[in-house]
Amino acid sequence: MMKKALIVLAAAASVSALFAADTPKTNLGKLYEDDFLIGVALPQQVTSERDKARAELAASQFNCLTPENLMKWDGMEPQEGQFNWGPADDLVKYAQKNKIKIHGHTLIWHSQTPRWVFEDKDGKPASRDLVLKRMKNHIETIMKRYKGKIDAWDVVNEAFNEDGTLRNSQWKRIVGDDFIEKAFEFARAADPSAKLVYNDYNADTPSKRDGIAKLAKELKKKGLIDAVGMQGHYLIDFPSSKQIEEAIKVYADAGVMVMVTEMDIDVLPRSNGRVTADISQTQEYQEKNNPYTKGLPDDVSKKLADRYVDIFKVFLKHSKVMYSVTVWGLDDGTSWLNGFPVRGRTNHPLLFDRQLKAKPCYDALVNLKQPNAARSAKTGKMP
Numbered sequence: 001m002m003k004k005a006l007i008v009l010a011a012a013a014s015v016s017a018l019f020a021a022d023t024p025k026t027n028l029g030k031l032y033e034d035d036f037l038i039g040v041a042l043p044q045q046v047t048s049e050r051d052k053a054r055a056e057l058a059a060s061q062f063n064c065l066t067p068e069n070l071m072k073w074d075g076m077e078p079q080e081g082q083f084n085w086g087p088a089d090d091l092v093k094y095a096q097k098n099k100i101k102i103h104g105h106t107l108i109w110h111s112q113t114p115r116w117v118f119e120d121k122d123g124k125p126a127s128r129d130l131v132l133k134r135m136k137n138h139i140e141t142i143m144k145r146y147k148g149k150i151d152a153w154d155v156v157n158e159a160f161n162e163d164g165t166l167r168n169s170q171w172k173r174i175v176g177d178d179f180i181e182k183a184f185e186f187a188r189a190a191d192p193s194a195k196l197v198y199n200d201y202n203a204d205t206p207s208k209r210d211g212i213a214k215l216a217k218e219l220k221k222k223g224l225i226d227a228v229g230m231q232g233h234y235l236i237d238f239p240s241s242k243q244i245e246e247a248i249k250v251y252a253d254a255g256v257m258v259m260v261t262e263m264d265i266d267v268l269p270r271s272n273g274r275v276t277a278d279i280s281q282t283q284e285y286q287e288k289n290n291p292y293t294k295g296l297p298d299d300v301s302k303k304l305a306d307r308y309v310d311i312f313k314v315f316l317k318h319s320k321v322m323y324s325v326t327v328w329g330l331d332d333g334t335s336w337l338n339g340f341p342v343r344g345r346t347n348h349p350l351l352f353d354r355q356l357k358a359k360p361c362y363d364a365l366v367n368l369k370q371p372n373a374a375r376s377a378k379t380g381k382m383p
């Protein structure tokens with residue numbers, strides 16, 4: 001009996017030793033703290049600490065966090081004037097306890113916004129004045145509640161088309177082109193200490209980039225913006241790190257800081273070309289476009305690590321203007337890219353795998369800052 005218990009104990013100890021060897025001892029945020037913040041997007045399950053394992057891992061690695069969904073309009077104010085504070089309060093508590101900065105996401109967006117925002121009481125299109133009143137109330141109420149507690153806010157998300165013109169959203173149609181400036185005005189007044197961000201995907205595409213930079217310059221002149229957020233939903237082979245670098249330079253020249261707000265690297269084939277994050281652009285499932293259901297082959301894993309490193313080299317080179325780099329999700333198992341742009345695939349875009357173990361791309365980013373410190377890819381052990 002005794003012997004059996006001992007064997008069980010020994011087995012448990014060796015399992016936990018194995019696990020310990022696989023748990024990185026490095027803190028990524030700390031490692032890059034002289035360069036920029038290292039952030040992570042987290043779902044409510046984690047920021048409420050119901051998912052303890054992920055809450056602990058995130059707190060041990062990152063010094064900034066973005067709510068993946070819960071601070072979007074439909075989460076915060078599902079009905080007019082009825083704010084849902086619980087999940088956001090929990091998030092602030094979790095962040096404060098762990099000394100993690102918060103990147104608020106997002107105040108004004110065309111997506112995940114309830115219909116009532118754009119309708120009057122008879123269900124007809126609301127007037128400019130009514131929509132502006134709602135916009136002001138939404139921004140003020142949320143930003144004032146968390147004044148001084150949320151470091152940066154995505155004030156407006158995804159307002160541009162790929163050609164650099166403004167997206168024909170309900171915001172633009174009802175309020176007019178000045179909806180962006182209005183949102184930034186309301187935000188600046190509500191919490192003058194928060195960094196205000198314009199955020200978009202494909203923000204490195206030259207035509208779109210130039211449209212965003214023009215806006216950034218105008219808002220900067222009026223003292224209304226602090227940073228452009230490049231979402232950074234990259235593909236394994238697109239865009240080039242040179243194109244990313246060019247964009248950072250253009251935004252820096254416009255006088256704002258750069259934040260990479262939603263980085264991930266999609267390793268799966270795309271059949272729609274290079275649309276990277278328009279959440280309305282989904283595609284049909286095809287077996288051939290889901291090749292890594294049993295894990296990422298070593299050569300692709302290496303390619304992914306090299307790609308992370310190439311892009312991070314650019315960020316490090318421009319660290320003076322880079323405020324933060326945030327990955328869109330903690331681990332491959334919870335990445336939105338398992339469901340976008342095709343539902344039901346197995347993607348591998350992030351730094352931790354489905355067992356919450358650090359991947360070679362994580363080690364590569366450690367290695368980039370601290371050669372020789374990364375765990376040996378072969379043994380999984382720290383030196």
Ligand code: XIL
Pocket residue numbers: 068069157201231262277279336
């Ligand atoms: C995504 C979330 O990750 C998903 O969980 C949700 O279903 C849809 O939105 N650009 C953004 C993010 O600004 O808010 C999106 O997040 C990804 C694209």
